[in-house]
Amino acid sequence: TNRFDTPLKVAILFGLPVLAALWLSLSITASVIVGLGYGFFTPWVSTFEAFRQENEFNKFLHSIVDGTWDTVKGSCTVVRDFADLCVYSYPTYLKEIQEPGNPDEVQTLKFIHVPAIIIVGLLGLLVEVPLYTAIVIVKSPLMLVKGWQRLVHDLISREGPFLETACIPVAGLAILLWPLFVVGSIVLAIFTSVFVGLYGSVVVYQEKSFKRGLAYIVAQVAEFDEYTNDWLYLREGTILPKPRYRKKQTPQSESIVVPNRVHGEKSESFPSEGPVMIIPGIGRSRSVKESIQDVKMVQVWGKMMDTCETKARELLEGDVITHADLIEWLKANNGHDSPIIGVGLPTYSFLHTLVYSNKTGANGLVLFDDVIVTHENRPQDRLFDWFFQPVLVLKEQIKMLKLEDGELRYLERVVLFGSSPQRLEAWENGCVVPKDPLRAAQIQGISRRLLGMVRSISKLPTYRRKYRHLIKDLVSYTSIAEKEGSMKFESIRSVFSGEIC
Numbered sequence: 001t002n003r004f005d006t007p008l009k010v011a012i013l014f015g016l017p018v019l020a021a022l023w024l025s026l027s028i029t030a031s032v033i034v035g036l037g038y039g040f041f042t043p044w045v046s047t048f049e050a051f052r053q054e055n056e057f058n059k060f061l062h063s064i065v066d067g068t069w070d071t072v073k074g075s076c077t078v079v080r081d082f083a084d085l086c087v088y089s090y091p092t093y094l095k096e097i098q099e100p101g102n103p104d105e106v107q108t109l110k111f112i113h114v115p116a117i118i119i120v121g122l123l124g125l126l127v128e129v130p131l132y133t134a135i136v137i138v139k140s141p142l143m144l145v146k147g148w149q150r151l152v153h154d155l156i157s158r159e160g161p162f163l164e165t166a167c168i169p170v171a172g173l174a175i176l177l178w179p180l181f182v183v184g185s186i187v188l189a190i191f192t193s194v195f196v197g198l199y200g201s202v203v204v205y206q207e208k209s210f211k212r213g214l215a216y217i218v219a220q221v222a223e224f225d226e227y228t229n230d231w232l233y234l235r236e237g238t239i240l241p242k243p244r245y246r247k248k249q250t251p252q253s254e255s256i257v258v259p260n261r262v263h264g265e266k267s268e269s270f271p272s273e274g275p276v277m278i279i280p281g282i283g284r285s286r287s288v289k290e291s292i293q294d295v296k297m298v299q300v301w302g303k304m305m306d307t308c309e310t311k312a313r314e315l316l317e318g319d320v321i322t323h324a325d326l327i328e329w330l331k332a333n334n335g336h337d338s339p340i341i342g343v344g345l346p347t348y349s350f351l352h353t354l355v356y357s358n359k360t361g362a363n364g365l366v367l368f369d370d371v372i373v374t375h376e377n378r379p380q381d382r383l384f385d386w387f388f389q390p391v392l393v394l395k396e397q398i399k400m401l402k403l404e405d406g407e408l409r410y411l412e413r414v415v416l417f418g419s420s421p422q423r424l425e426a427w428e429n430g431c432v433v434p435k436d437p438l439r440a441a442q443i444q445g446i447s448r449r450l451l452g453m454v455r456s457i458s459k460l461p462t463y464r465r466k467y468r469h470l471i472k473d474l475v476s477y478t479s480i481a482e483k484e485g486s487m488k489f490e491s492i493r494s495v496f497s498g499e500i501c
Contacts, residue, residue, distance in 0.1 A: 007111060038075065043067030044173075081461040089459040113208060117201045120213035124197030131221045132193035135228060136186050142232050144182045151175045196220050203245060215245035300379060301462065303367035305470050308349040310368070312474050316481075320416075320427060321345065323478040326471050339419035341471065347415040347454045354391075355408065358399045365391065387457065394449055401442060406432025414447045 004012070046067030053059045151174060174181075197217070204213035222240035229235060315321045321340065329341035357366040364374035378388060403411065409431035417424040434440040457463060 004108075008108060011114070034078075035075070038078075039071060042071045042074065046070065077465070080465055084464040085459075085461050088464055092455075092459055110208075113204065116210040116213065117204045120204045120210065120217070121198050121201035123214070124200035124217050125194065126197075127217050128193045128197035128220060129190065132196070132224060133190050135221075135225055136189040139228055139232060139234075140182055140186055142234070143185065144179060146232060147178050147182070148175065151178065196224075207245070207247060212245045212247075215243040219243055219245055299371065300367065300373060300384070301466060303369065303371050304349075304353075305466055306368040307353055308346055308467075309470055309474065311349040311352060312345055312470075313477065315345075315348075315416075316474065316478055320429075323475065323482070326475050326478065329471060330468070330475070340417065340423065343451060343454055343458070344416040344419065346458070346467070347450050348412060350454055351412065351415055351450055354395045354398055355403075357395055365395070387453070391453065394446070394453070397449075398446060401446070403443075404432070406430065407434060407439075407443060410434070411443050411447060414444070415450055418447065418451070 044067070047063050053062055155172075155175070197220075200213050200216050203216040204210060207213070218240075219242050222238045222242035225240055226238040226242075229238065312321070316323075325338070325341050329338040332338040332342070353365060353367065357364070360366050362372050362374075364372055364378070366372050373388075378384065401407075409429045410433055413424060413427055413429055413431050417427060434443060458467070
């Protein structure tokens with residue numbers, strides 16, 4: 001690749017063995033921990049769900065059946081998603097790195113910065129790990145006591161997880177196992193501190209400053225202390241110094257909008273970078289009914305796939321895409337080797353989602369069956385937050401363009417067949433190519449952003465599995481349609497030949 005200069009390539013080459021060993025050890029450890037936790041707790045929780053059944057026989061049957069085969073299928077699904085990540089997503093990243101980039105955007109590394117990078121990385125480990133450990137150990141008793149206090153209060157008042165009778169066994173189990181959650185949070189915080197400390201080397205490389213690397217180390221301790229105070233509802237802020245380690249503040253458009261833990265309060269904006277300590281929330285518990293009102297990540301995936309299937313069927317019925325295109329994508333080693341179905345089709349569907357959301361005047365995204373995702377009810381998932389704000393920005397950009405019908409059809413044609421000039425010219429969908437160069441450039445810019453977002457989403461776990469299942473359904477749909485069409489043709493031909501005889 002020409003995106004890195006020679007010194008940076010040499011540094012990456014020397015760092016690859018360490019990264020490979022770290023990846024291998026983390027993968028094995030995480031696989032063992034997740035496997036034990038999933039295999040133990042999933043059948044247990046499913047057994048409690050069996051008490052929802054009406055008669056005693058069904059309760060006995062489901063207490064044995066539930067959580068066995070479903071757990072096996074869930075384990076296989078996790079393995080498949082991880083395999084897709086390694087076999088398809090990772091090569092896609094490498095392919096994008098190998099693509100020629102802008103010569104002005106070449107990442108450089110000067111040898112004068114190498115000692116500073118190494119020193120700050122080591123200092124980050126020596127400072128962040130013990131201080132993170134001290135902070136989390138000192139505050140862990142408060143987390144234990146406040147967690148128990150909240151759960152016992154909900155148990156007495158029948159609120160939160162204790163609202164429904166069927167959830168009481170699981171919630172009671174949470175009271176007994178709360179110390180394990182606290183211990184797990186301590187271990188996770190210490191584990192995270194290693195990467196937070198090493199990230200100081202990245203700050204030195206990005207800012208080309210040894211002092212800003214040191215400022216980052218000091219600031220992260222203060223931010224972590226402030227973060228834990230916020231989660232445990234202690235005093236606001238921190239008494240530790242918090243120097244600035246970036247030359248420029250993060251733009252508002254690049255921030256992540258995260259709602260407060262109390263449902264219904266006004267959301268705040270936090271920068272996308274900072275230490276993370278994943279601990280169970282001990283704020284006001286929410287009932288199951290309140291939780292159902294939120295849009296879950298599974299719903300978002302499902303509605304996106306439903307929209308894509310609807311648009312794909314419209315294109316298949318109009319002979320815009322064919323059965324052969326679907327088969328080509330299924331046989332391709334990589335989804336981007338068949339870009340019309342792998343990238344163009346989901347981008348086309350995504351464009352219509354944004355346009356329909358603008359037409360309805362909704363504050364968020366309007367998905368299939370008019371399911372609206374806003375800042376208040378969106379999935380509480382950091383990965384989803386990384387995409388949600390840029391998507392809303394793109395939605396507003398499309399709204400500001402005020403595309404006419406002909407221009408919108410031109411944008412549809414570009415996102416669907418931009419990788420195939422022959423198909424692009426052959427599809428007559430009534431589009432109007434803008435004569436104004438500025439207008440055409442704006443539409444092309446929107447198409448590139450749409451394609452870039454879809455390429456990024458396609459690398460996420462579970463996406464390929466769900467999308468492959470969708471394409472198989474479309475193949476079955478086209479096969480049935482072709483058979484019905486041939487059967488109708490044969491019946492018409494037989495009737496016609498009978499009349500002739």
